[in-house]
Amino acid sequence: MQKIDFIQELIIQEYQNVFREEFVKKVQENYKKKIQADKKQITYGYQKIISLIQRGRYCQTTYISNLTSKRIF
Numbered sequence: 001m002q003k004i005d006f007i008q009e010l011i012i013q014e015y016q017n018v019f020r021e022e023f024v025k026k027v028q029e030n031y032k033k034k035i036q037a038d039k040k041q042i043t044y045g046y047q048k049i050i051s052l053i054q055r056g057r058y059c060q061t062t063y064i065s066n067l068t069s070k071r072i073f
Helices: 002-070
Strands: none
Touching: none
């Protein structure tokens, strides 16, 4: 009887170890996917900010050049 209980306990422990390893792998994969998605969002945000800054500089320079060319005094 004790041998059967011992074997059952070993089987349960092994099953828990396998389940734990699979769970850890899944969590790690999901974390990697989230990091990649965050990186893509950040780079998209930076590109958007840079394009807005460049557009603002262009508008500012054209506005100033229009003012200087008209010479309204």
